[in-house]
Amino acid sequence: MSANLSAILYLVSGVLFILALRGLSSPETSRQGNLFGIIGMVIAVTVTFLSVGNFSSGFVYVLIFLAIGGSLGAFIAYRIPMTAMPELVAGFHSLVGLAAVFVAISAFINPSAFNLGTPGNIKLASLIEMAIGAAVGAITFSGSVIAFLKLQGIMSGAPITFKGQHLLNALLLILIVILTIYLCLTQSSNLFWILIAISFLIGFLIIIPIGGADMPVVISMLNSYSGWAAAGIGFTLENTALIITGALVGSSGAILSYIMCKGMNRSFFNVILGGFGATDQTSGNQNKEQRPVKSGNADDAAFLMKNASSVIIVPGYGMAVAQAQHALREMVDTLKKNDIKVSYAIHPVAGRMPGHMNVLLAEANVPYDEVFELEEINNDFANADVAFVIGANDVTNPVAKTDPQSPIYGMPVLDVEKCKSVLFVKRSLSPGYAGIDNDLFYKENTLMLFADAKKMTEDITKNL
Amino acid sequence: MEIDPFIFRLSIFILSIFVGYYVVWSVTPSLHTPLMSVTNAISSVIIVGAIIAALSGSDGVVFSSSSIYGFLAIILAAVNIFGGFLVTQRMLAMYKKKKKDK
Numbered sequence: 001m002s003a004n005l006s007a008i009l010y011l012v013s014g015v016l017f018i019l020a021l022r023g024l025s026s027p028e029t030s031r032q033g034n035l036f037g038i039i040g041m042v043i044a045v046t047v048t049f050l051s052v053g054n055f056s057s058g059f060v061y062v063l064i065f066l067a068i069g070g071s072l073g074a075f076i077a078y079r080i081p082m083t084a085m086p087e088l089v090a091g092f093h094s095l096v097g098l099a100a101v102f103v104a105i106s107a108f109i110n111p112s113a114f115n116l117g118t119p120g121n122i123k124l125a126s127l128i129e130m131a132i133g134a135a136v137g138a139i140t141f142s143g144s145v146i147a148f149l150k151l152q153g154i155m156s157g158a159p160i161t162f163k164g165q166h167l168l169n170a171l172l173l174i175l176i177v178i179l180t181i182y183l184c185l186t187q188s189s190n191l192f193w194i195l196i197a198i199s200f201l202i203g204f205l206i207i208i209p210i211g212g213a214d215m216p217v218v219i220s221m222l223n224s225y226s227g228w229a230a231a232g233i234g235f236t237l238e239n240t241a242l243i244i245t246g247a248l249v250g251s252s253g254a255i256l257s258y259i260m261c262k263g264m265n266r267s268f269f270n271v272i273l274g275g276f277g278a279t280d281q282t283s284g285n286q287n288k289e290q291r292p293v294k295s296g297n298a299d300d301a302a303f304l305m306k307n308a309s310s311v312i313i314v315p316g317y318g319m320a321v322a323q324a325q326h327a328l329r330e331m332v333d334t335l336k337k338n339d340i341k342v343s344y345a346i347h348p349v350a351g352r353m354p355g356h357m358n359v360l361l362a363e364a365n366v367p368y369d370e371v372f373e374l375e376e377i378n379n380d381f382a383n384a385d386v387a388f389v390i391g392a393n394d395v396t397n398p399v400a401k402t403d404p405q406s407p408i409y410g411m412p413v414l415d416v417e418k419c420k421s422v423l424f425v426k427r428s429l430s431p432g433y434a435g436i437d438n439d440l441f442y443k444e445n446t447l448m449l450f451a452d453a454k455k456m457t458e459d460i461t462k463n464l
Numbered sequence: 465m466e467i468d469p470f471i472f473r474l475s476i477f478i479l480s481i482f483v484g485y486y487v488v489w490s491v492t493p494s495l496h497t498p499l500m501s502v503t504n505a506i507s508s509v510i511i512v513g514a515i516i517a518a519l520s521g522s523d524g525v526v527f528s529s530s531s532i533y534g535f536l537a538i539i540l541a542a543v544n545i546f547g548g549f550l551v552t553q554r555m556l557a558m559y560k561k562k563k564k565d566k
Contacts (some may be wrong), residue, residue, distance in 0.1 A: 025491055033502075047512075048512040068539055068547070069541065069542025080551065085501075103517055211530075232505060246508055247480030256496060353500065354500065355496030367561055432482075
């Protein structure tokens with residue numbers, strides 16, 4: 001296949017990837033978008049086979065390895081529970097990162113296969129691109145592995161901080177730049193290996209200080225990195241499909257990180273520098289005098305809801321942990337049978353990744369037109385009779401609006417307290433990840449329901 | 465003077481960032497999780513590099529030091545491609561509109 005024809009076909013697959021993302025602007029067009037993505041991928045892979053034109057025994061092995069990876073991926077995709085989506089995405093990011101590292105290594109060892117010169121005499125531009133691709137890929141890999149371990153609970157979600165952490169990271173980043181320059185001057189393969197090793201270390205170091213609840217930002221950021229790594233490799237391979245995709249994924253992840261940071265009213269650097277949650281716990285404990293709370297049982301909750309005409313549900317990470325989404329939908333079905341209007345309010349950072357709650361509700365067959373974002377629904381709380389907070393905490397804390405001393409001051413929160421009554425499902429009075437008490441617990445119109453989210457929801461349904 | 469082809473690729477790159485910027489802002493927030501899984505799948509187009517690397521061995525030698533990395537990368541990228549697109553498909557199939565009241 002001629003080089004020009006394959007370049008055009010790579011462009012076509014790049015355009016199809018753009019359309020795949022475009023499709024996600026509404027759930028109706030999204031499935032078609034995904035199909036475009038698949039077609040784009042098939043074109044890219046086919047064109048690569050045809051342009052390499054090497055159908056020797058190596059080709060058979062390529063197909064075998066493709067089948068092994070593909071069936072493993074398909075198996076995971078069908079088996080994974082929807083609540084484990086954040087872990088899955090973090091795991092997948094690590095694979096993209098590692099693949100980028102491997103491709104860069106291969107290109108470094110055997111540059112002539114990629115038309116980049118000969119070993120020890122690689123074109124300067126290619127060498128820089130290769131080094132960037134490998135470094136960003138390695139950072140993505142080790143960072144995603146840590147994020148995965150934290151989300152999976154294998155590693156504690158608590159931030160790990162030590163003195164001189166930021167200085168160390170900064171020094172390592174400078175070292176990477178210096179190594180890249182020396183690599184270009186000497187073409188030494190040892191430097192290349194050191195460069196990759198240090199990049200793995202940086203990825204590890206930048207994720208360990210970030211706490212579990214900041215994971216939405218981390219996952220989006222790693223998503224972005226995996227894109228930049230792909231783009232770096234795309235430049236090395238002079239491949240348009242890879243460059244376009246890398247840019248798309250890179251900016252997509254960056255925008256998601258921005259949205260998540262805005263949802264917490266924190267700057268990106270504040271999140272990346274980490275340690276949030278660990279330092280604030282002390283200030284939260286100081287004023288922890290026993291204030292009276294009203295607690296109730298499923299019976300009381302059912303009574304309140306039965307007499308309501310509209311109910312707003314506020315789900316959070318706790319719902320995912322308790323796997324309560326199906327039980328919740330059953331409760332809502334019963335409410336609807338009693339002619340009670342029900343809607344769902346979703347805070348941008350609810351859960352452990354962007355859109356986490358929406359997926360869980362969709363899994364439980366909640367129609368997406370009953371689910372609303374913060375800005376769409378926040379004014380409705382004042383007119384609603386009951387707010388049912390299930391597994392959310394900090395995102396409902398009125399302190400964010402009233403107390404400038406609070407670490408979450410200025411964070412956009414759901415105006416849950418404006419409802420006539422608030423039902424708060426929670427296992428205990430413990431504070432959320434920000435380590436601050438939620439004023440909502442002590443309000444006159446709040447009824448605390450101390451129980452497992454799933455069990456409580458089922459009990460309420462029985463009592464309705 | 466002739467323009468270096470690198471500049472053309474850089475132009476594509478910069479313009480794609482802008483395309484990505486506008487396209488991603490138009491994604492509805494409720495689909496942000498599928499957005500992440502599909503971007504994951506498409507970034508695995510890095511498999512084209514892996515295939516070139518894997519087939520780089522000279523005649524008769526399938527597994528050379530450089531092609532092994534290519535084969536490893538193929539497995540990783542293939543997990544992502546199939547896993548990413550299929551899990552996205554699975555998620556998107558769940559997003560349903562309210563059924564009309566009979």
